[in-house]
Amino acid sequence: MSQDYRTLYRQSLEAPDEFWLEAAQAVTWTQPPTTAVDSTAAPLHRWFPDGELNTAYNALDRHIEAGRGDATALIYDSAMLGVARKYSYTELRDEVARFAGVLRSQGVAKGDRVVIYLPMVPEAVIAMLATARLGAVHSVVFGGFAAKELASRIQDARPTVVVTASGGLEPRGPIEYLPSVHQALDISDHRVATVIVKSREGFLHHASDYGSTSDGSTSDKQGSGAEGAGTEGSGAVWLDWDTALATADPADPVPVLATDPLYILYTSGTTGSPKGVVRDNGGHAVALAWSITNIFGVGPGDVMLTASDVGWVVGHSFIVYAPLLVGATTVLYEGKPVGTPDAGAFWRLIDDHRINVMFTAPTALRAVRKVDPEAKLLKNYDTSSLRLLFCAGERLDVDTYHWTGAALGVPVIDNWWQTETGWPICANPRGIEELPIKAGSPTVPQPGYDLRILDGEGHEVPTGTEGNIALKLPLPPGTLPTLWGSDERFISSYLSAFDGYYVTGDSGYLDDDGYVFVMGRTDDIINVAGHRLSTGAIEQVLAQHPAVAECAVIGLSDPLKGQRASGYVVLKAGADIDPATLEQELIALVRNQIGPVADFKQAVVVDGLPKTRSGKILRKTMRQIAAREDYVVPSTIEDHSVLDAMKPILRGTADR
Known part of the structure; x- marks a missing residue:
């Protein structure tokens, strides 16, 4: 070609x-x-x-067979712990093969599902590849999701095993995972056979909080009393990652049809029955x-x-x-x-x-x-x-x-x-x-x-x-x-x-x-006095101002013109400008670059914009709040406090 x-x-x-x-x-x-x-x-x-x-096999073994086993496959860099670790292709393959053996010992076979609820640690990559090695199907859930959201994904994917960790590390402090996992298992009608836990230092909750057995695994018991845990118990066996890995026999790759599923990934912001994208x-x-x-x-x-x-x-x-x-x-x-x-x-x-x-x-x-x-x-x-x-x-x-x-x-x-x-x-x-x-x-x-x-x-x-x-x-x-x-x-x-x-x-x-x-979602098109306008195009203009770090524009209801555009801007560090002056400068920019048809007359300075953890601004939720409509906060929201701070501002701008 x-x-x-x-x-x-x-x-x-x-x-x-x-x-x-x-x-x-x-x-x-x-x-x-x-x-x-x-x-x-x-x-x-x-x-x-x-x-x-x-x-x-394609991600690991074939490179080793081609003589590149000593090449670096993975570098783990934790700013939270101040550590970095390298894995060669051979080292990563061996870890993956052994953890695949752990999963196999817990009944995971071709076509079975494994839910992975882990922070950004090497075990997340290892668990994904180990699941794929067995021809099974992984479904990764963003670490730290609330128990209800985790439960909805367990309910839909119906996994044999859940793989998790003690918790994740955030600048504001550690996030405990195990109470949410336990509660999710109680909420879900589906019964998970095994929970495998990667222990991390500095967390309050451990697998042993949910019952223990002499073989080093733990059996989920009713009414564990752990903070945030449910009271019914799920019947799952809780297994320590390192203990299980130490005695595991490595598993070979299992061939699957090209059309067989590799993973399920639930789209962000799902409500009700989650929408699982198949790959x-x-x-x-x-x-x-x-x-x-x-x-x-x-x-x-x-x-x-x-x-x-x-x-x-x-x-x-x-x-x-x-x-x-x-x-x-x-x-x-x-x-x-x-x-x-x-x-x-x-x-x-x-x-x-x-x-x-x-x-x-x-x-x-x-x-x-x-x-x-x-x-x-x-x-x-x-x-x-x-x-x-x-x-x-x-x-x-x-x-x-x-x-x-x-x-x-x-x-x-x-x-x-x-x-x-x-x-x-x-x-x-x-x-x-x-x-x-x-x-x-x-x-x-x-x-x-x-x-x-x-x-x-x-x-x-x-x-x-x-x-x-x-x-x-x-x-x-x-x-x-x-x-x-x-x-x-x-x-x-x-x-x-x-x-x-x-x-x-x-x-x-x-x-x-x-x-x-690409100007934005189709529902970000607004109609101002019969003129169809893209809020994305207005955002592009606002972002050009030297004081603006980021911005969002939404459409608000207007009794005369049907809809009007309202802008919300975050200032750069050190920006020294009066909000009223900035608003007038932004209005002039939009009028100059888009035209009077935009009828843009409102730009409010805010401390932050509500976003998902992947960085998407919650424009739909902002519109619903401004219109005083019922809304559901997406499970993927990064910081609820930012949205809470925006609520009175959004309703105030809608009333102006």
Whole structure:
């Protein structure tokens, strides 16, 4: 195949079988596929239906067999503990094989589920890969989720084993996990056979609080009395990680069909019955091996820091699986972008581990910039090893893009995707060619993603016109084939709005060069006196002001014009400006760049914006609070106190 983006993209749409079967050669198969996509059950599609492989083998064993067992696979860096540890591919494979043996001894077999509720420690990576080694299905739940949210995922996934730890470390103090696990087991109707606990120092609760037996395991007892625990008991056996690992026999990789599930990942902010995104084994391995090579330009020997969490899709794809699939080194960071100990945390990591490629959320960069607006801390570190910085998770505003690029002196590259897709829909494919970067755009659709902009009737709109971003079926490999337990729910949630399309739920437009501009969720479009406006476009303008660190714009009800835009801005550290003066300057900016039709007249300074732990601003919740509607706070919220502080402000602005 020709190695230029536009030729590859065209080939992927015109000859998908040829394109993806060639890409599949980057993966080691126990039974190589002869068919790329099976569309006999359309609108459901299955990739590499006759292929067979093991994902953990591809991530570990095959590199050892190729003579790279001594290469570094994983670097664990804990700013919370002040420690760093390296694992070679052989060391990581051996730990994974032994923990797979532990899981096997507790009854886990091919197709069984394992729920993983761990902080950012090596055991999280080991547990994920060990589950995959057995051909089982892991479901990682973000460490520290409330018991009710953990219970809903246990109820839906119905795991054989839950893997957890004493707790997680946050700047504000330790977060105890075990009372939440015990309570979740009591809430759920599903009975888990075993809970495996990685003990950590400095926590109040231990596995032994829930009963013990002479063999070193513990049996969950009724009414344990542990703080926050339930009173009925779940009947689970509680097993200490280190004790079990010491006597475990290693397990060999178990081949599975390419179409068999690798993991379930529940989308953030789910209420009621959780929505479990399914990832298959074969399409996932092929897509991640292709994308990390061709989009991120990462290969054997490269060191990649993805500053996310294994509880999110970014962590699944680009902390754990993709770097290991291509023989690179991945950095697992337990810490924050600021406050552990300061806003130089990322720069220290780059210096200490000679990181080549970094991937983080724009909100993390905005947090760094807010505390250290002149990037003075960067001067304390050697970041010359870094060649690329990628961003995703929230829209990369133009101001943050320019600030970061100027500070680091490397290309800053936006990319856009979703939990459902598992890898970038739009990106700048740096491993293929260096396309020009346009600030505000994640660049172009990637191979396999037939992206269209549709109006409300499902018709394509002219270039430059904003509409619904949709993907023509079939989706490429690595994207969700269904939702856990319900093909019907998958179809109704994603495939029913426009016949033959997956609806992303985002709005945006294409420019004359085919670049995509994602403006926000479709429900972030507001109608001001008959004019459809994107709140994302207004946010881009507000973010340009030199005093603004980050911002959010929502639509409020207006008796005269239907809706009006209201802005909420967080100031940079050291910014000295009167709020009334700032408001007038922001109003003038919007009027100048968008026009009087925006009718923008309100910008309020706030201490912080409510966000999920992955950095997404809770705009929908903000709108509901302002409108005095019923709302449910997403389980993924980072800090309830920020939202509580915003409530009177939101209601006050709605009344102005």
